[in-house]
Amino acid sequence: xxxxxxxxxxxxxxxxxxxxxxxxxxxxxxADWIHVDVMDGHFVPNLSMGPxxxxxxxxxxxxxIDVHLxxxxxxEFIPSFAKAGADVLTVHVEASVHLHRTISLxxxxxxxxxxxxxxxxxxxxxxxxxxxxxxxxxxxxxxxFSGQKYIPEMTQKIKKVRALIDNNNPDIELQVDGxxxxxxxxxxxxxxxxxxxxxxxxxxxxxxxxxxxxxxxTAFEEFSK
Numbered sequence: 142x143x144x145x146x147x148x149x150x151x152x153x154x155x156x157x158x159x160x161x162x163x164x165x166x167x168x169x170x171x172a173d174w175i176h177v178d179v180m181d182g183h184f185v186p187n188l189s190m191g192p193x194x195x196x197x198x199x200x201x202x203x204x205x206i207d208v209h210l211x212x213x214x215x216x217e218f219i220p221s222f223a224k225a226g227a228d229v230l231t232v233h234v235e236a237s238v239h240l241h242r243t244i245s246l247x248x249x250x251x252x253x254x255x256x257x258x259x260x261x262x263x264x265x266x267x268x269x270x271x272x273x274x275x276x277x278x279x280x281x282x283x284x285x286f287s288g289q290k291y292i293p294e295m296t297q298k299i300k301k302v303r304a305l306i307d308n309n310n311p312d313i314e315l316q317v318d319g320x321x322x323x324x325x326x327x328x329x330x331x332x333x334x335x336x337x338x339x340x341x342x343x344x345x346x347x348x349x350x351x352x353x354x355x356x357x358x359t360a361f362e363e364f365s366k
Contacts, residue, residue: 303333
């Protein structure tokens with residue numbers, strides 16, 4: 142049985158003047174989900190998209206809308222993103238004081254719930270929440286900006302999270318985000334990730350979006366054998 146891989150292009154690097162065209166293009170060439178990076182300028186040093194972007198995406202694509210909340214006090218914003226049409230909401234363990242309550246809130250809207258961890262966060266922080274979540278997102282850069290370089294030491298962290306998932310709740314998606322491109326994708330997949338977020342490697346690929354996606358789809362096919 143082939144392993145299931147998911148590609149979730151992040152619109153953080155998309156051309157917002159032509160967003161529908163960009164979404165249509167990634168969908169045509171094999172995107173599985175659409176990833177939305179939401180930043181508040183406090184939890185991470187950048188500002189980005191709000192619920193209105195999710196609402197707009199819902200009108201132009203039938204792909205799973207995968208929303209990553211890089212926010213302080215995520216509970217305040219979960220209802221708005223759920224109403225806008227998010228399918229998956231991921232919050233940071235570092236930003237959620239009462240993580241189980243936050244996950245329960247996401248689930249109350251009928252959404253899949255994910256938990257993200259930053260590069261310096263110990264994998265042990267995930268252990269108690271494993272029975273309640275659908276996805277773990279391992280950040281392989283310090284979140285806030287697209288185009289950063291993959292932190293090589295995170296490969297071992299991905300392996301640790303994969304072991305944690307396999308031993309406790311194998312249905313959890315292992316998503317990885319940060320500096321993943323043709324030079325790093327093999328290491329990430331070999332370490333056990335099955336859900337890949339990429340922004341500049343797709344939307345800013347020097348040859349084009351199609352070629353950017355082909356890098357990942359080719360790697361998926363190789364590792365699913």
